Amino acid sequence: MIEVIVNGKRTTIASGLNIKEAITALEYKGEGFALALNGTFVAISTYETTIVRENDSIEILAPVQGG
Numbered sequence: 033m034i035e036v037i038v039n040g041k042r043t044t045i046a047s048g049l050n051i052k053e054a055i056t057a058l059e060y061k062g063e064g065f066a067l068a069l070n071g072t073f074v075a076i077s078t079y080e081t082t083i084v085r086e087n088d089s090i091e092i093l094a095p096v097q098g099g
Contacts, residue, residue, distance in 0.1 A: 034086040047086075051079040054090065066093045 034047045038058060045057045051067065051074055067074050068091040074082055084090070 034084070036084060036087065037089040039090070039092060045084065049084050051082045051084060051090075054084045055079075055092075060092055064095055067091065068093070 033044050035042055035044055036054075037043075043058070045054055049057060051069065055067075067079075069082065069084070070089050071091075
């Protein structure tokens with residue numbers, strides 16, 4: 033198990049997960065979101081090859097509607 037920060041809140045997930053697996057483990061079910069790892073945008077095409085490490089910061093950004 034490792035500790036990560038997700039949207040400003042510290043949480044624990046299994047070690048060795050990639051971004052796609054981490055999203056599933058965190059039970060995030062939103063659609064059409066962007067994700068940043070340690071302040072850097074992560075392209076969907078690299079979710080399966082980007083490994084989450086101890087103390088990483090994950091920001092899941094959902095689109096906001098308004099006008």
